[in-house]
Amino acid sequence: MDLDTHLDNFRTAVELLGGQQQAARALQISDRSLRYLISGQRRLHDGILSDLCKALIDHAAKCRALESALNPAFAANRTPLQDVPLHADPKRWKGGN
Template identity: 50%
Template sequence: MPQDPMVQLTLFTQAVEALGGQRGTARILGIEESALRRRLAGEEALDSTILRDIARALIDHADRCRKIERKLSPAFSENLTAEQAERFGGG
């Protein structure tokens, strides 16, 4: 069953928010902020190119977030400072 256009627009809007808002997303996608606003308002159709580009941007963003999380998470003892390790019984 094809995607409902309103559902797709809602998901697109959520993607823009996840990527840091309109200005940042427009920069990431290499389009004018006004063009992005027209798409968000439903005044301009979401074509397969913009959907592909935002999907790639979301993957890149998620990959960067995962890498940072793995360096910050206290679940990995190597991420703790000596003081933190002592406090949490790891040192």
């Protein structure tokens, strides 16, 4: 992989982790150090990339768990109001808002 693509992938990963501040926290480095890495002023070494991959895997696991808890395709996740037709008269269901 060429250096530019590698750096672009790194930047995308940082954004997916919630931006520079969140990614720096996940990587246990300073915002300044992360800025140097993002700008290409410092080399992306194996240790930082391994830590980034671990943070991405952890983030993905949390996203999968949240999706499973929110997905209305699972009957256990549905609320009574989700079974009311979308354009139903609001007076027919409790809550009214």
